[in-house]
Each structure stands twice: as structure tokens, then as C-alpha cells.
Amino acid sequence: MLAGADVNLTAAKRSTSLLPGIVGDLLQDNQPKLYQQDMKHGGTPLHWAISREVVVALVDKNCDINALNFDGRTALHIMVLRGRLECAIALLSRGAEHSIGDNEGNTPLHLAVKQTNVAIVQALIVFGANLEAKNKMGNTPRHTLPTEMSNSNYDKILYVLHAVGAKRCPPEVSGCRPSCSARGDYNGVPPPPVARSSTRDLVSQMLSVAAMERAACFDTSQKQGRLLCLDGGGIRGLVLVQILLSLEEAVGRPIVECFDWVAGTSTGGILALGLASGKSLRECQRVYFRLKEYAFIGMRPYPSDALEAILKECLGPRAEAGDQASVVSLAQPPPPSEQLVWQAARATGAAPSYLDGGLMGNNPTLDVLTELTELNLALRATGQHEEAKKTNLKVVVSCGTGPIMMKSKTKALH
Secondary structure: OOOOOOOOOOHHOHHHHHHHHHEEEEEEEHHHHHHHHHHHHHOOOHHHHHHHHHHHHHHHHOOOOOOOOOOOOOOOHHHHHOHHHHHHHHOOOOOOOOOOOOOOOOOOHHHHHHHHOHHHHHHHHHHHOOOOOOOOOOOOOOOOOOOOOHHHHHHHHHHHHHHHHOOOOOOOOOOOOOOOOOOOOOOOOOOOOOOHHHHHHHHHHHHHHHHHHHHHHOOOOOEEEEEEEEOOOOHHHHHHHHHHHHHHHHHHOOHHOOOOEEEOOOHHHHHHHHHOOOOHHHHHHHHHHHHHHOOOOOOOOOHHHHHHHHHHHHHOOEOOOOOOOOOOOOOOOOOOOHOEHHHHHHHOOOHHHHHHHOOHHHHHHHHHHHHHHHHHHHHHHHHHHHHHHHHHHHEEEOOOOEEEEEOOOOOOOO
């Protein structure tokens, strides 16, 4: 590749006798990281990679991430078949298409279910794989679950598919089992319930009922604002992405179109800036997986170079903030024309090397409510009454990243 080999030249385009000349250097340098048995099925070197490092190197060399081999399979299909979770996630986080069917119409999710690989099934679902995709036999992933009920992963995968909404087969489909039959009722075995306070559940239910009653009394004819608040939590910003993806699916429109104001702290601030910069939630999801691979590695404090490089790439090295944001610091904040978006993202995500907003306002709701109250007063004082209506909030949605699970440690007393 260093000598200029074409990483997109598939085996289908050359005879096998010429294949060593095409990727000879790659084979020589990465002999243990390429599976030569897969070469007989054609494809590009990306199909033959068996390590995340090689996958990333090939994608960075502009290897076609969705190229097909002789069986009509992409590199993602192959990684699923071989059970290479890290390689599959590396492909998905770089935009690999998960809806492509092979020569038999099977998507990567069909193959993962057939392989009863729980982790890869979950990964594909997280990245938005179509649960209702049908192969050329007309079967969905749920229908293709192996018949061996003794498989320990059978119950887990069935429950995962059921929990995220995979439908049963229509009544006219034949060959169904209780797991997918329209008349069946078996949905797998759920994991053990998470221990939680029954009192907390009761309070949450009461607050939910009260909020619904209050919402029903709102005067919808008045123009009122909608606020989205995103908590901090490091790599658990992926939790925020998944919550917002579910909301986006429920309302049927991009999440940024549902709110007038978006506030965030630390990882929530990075996500808020990404959305404000025009990134989709799926794009933000891929950014978080790249942060996991390159920024949050090794021991703390994490090196900042990788984080800053990813933020510059995703938010733009010269993109500037369009509106004044309140910044609290010992130094005077730069004017909006000089404030780079990636630097704002870097500042709000300064932990754990430095103190960031998570120290005092990991949940930014109260802070942004204070800011909006002050803005409302300023707008009214300057006669901008119509604009001030957006600061009279109708809806506040606050999303958290969940508590950090701590392992209890007991020390022997001597």
C-alpha cells in the first residue's frame, strides 16, 4: 500500500495468479492479520482483515467499505461470520452499510442471528440495523434463529430482538417456531432485573402523572420554547445518543427540529455542539466510538491530541460559534467571531485532566434555566417581546447518562 497498491482492486478483477502482486506488501507486513482462506471468495483486503488495526488502516487508505466479494458480501458480512466483534464495530463506526443483502439476501443481522453471536447482534441493533429486513426466502432475522433450542445464546438473542421491537411472522408464513410464529408466545428469557428502590419508582410515576396533567393545560396557541439538556458522563455520552435516537424515531423528525434550545455539560456539550453543527445522531454515534478507540485509551490523564484532532475533523477547524454563549471563567471569553466550536467542545470536555462544567453542573438544567430567565429579562427590556416568547419554556427534556457502576471492594482486616 505504501508503494501505491490499489486497495479497491478486488480479486474478481484479476486472476488469482496476479493477486500476490497486488497485495504482496500487505501480506508480507501483516501476515498474521489477514485470513488468506477468505481470498478465494474474492473481495478486497478489507474482507480478509482479522484485526481492527488493519481494518482502520485500509479504510484510511480509502478502501471501499461496502465492496462486495463473489458471494455478494461486504467486509461487514465477513466480520460477522467470523465473529470478529472489534472489526465489525470498527466498520460500523466508519459508516459501513448494514442493510446490504448478500447473494441470498441475508443482511449482516441475518448472519449474526444465525451465528447466535449475542454481542454482534446487539452491536448491529445499536447501529440501527433493520429488524424487519427480509432475505430472498422472505425471512426476517427473527425467523432465521437456529432451531437448536439447547443453544445457550438462543434465549438471549430472541429476547434482545423482541425487546427492541422485532415483529413475529405473518400468519401465512410457514415453518415458524414458537419464537416467531404469529400464534406463538415465547419471547426468550430477559436478564435479571436491576435492583432499584421501589420508593424511587413510585415518586417517578407520581411526577410523570403530574407532568402529563400540567402539559394538558398548556395554551398551545402561544409561542413557547422547548429545551433539551444533556448531562456529562464521558464515553457514556453514547447513552444520550441512544435516548435521542429513540425520541427521534418516536416523533419522526430530526431531534434538532424538536427543540429551540440545546444545552450540555462535558460529553453532553460535545453532543450538543455536534447536533448544532448539522451532524446527525448516527454521525455523532460514530464519533463517540472513534473517541473510545483513540481518545479514551491508556491511563488517565488521557492524551489530548487525539481528542482535539477528532473534534476538529467533526466540528471543523475554523467553524465559529454563531451566537453568544455564556462562559464562566477567570479570563474574559473571546468574542463570538473568534470562538472556535471545537475549542468550546474541548473546554466543556476537559475532565478528567482538568475541572470542567461537570464539577458544579453535570446536569445543566438549572444553569440554562437561569440563563434563559436572564435572557428573557434582557429581551423584554429592549422591546423584543416576540423573541422573548421562546424563553418561556413549554417543554424541558433532560437526558442523563446513568450512574457509574462501582464495584464494592472489601479489604481484609489484620
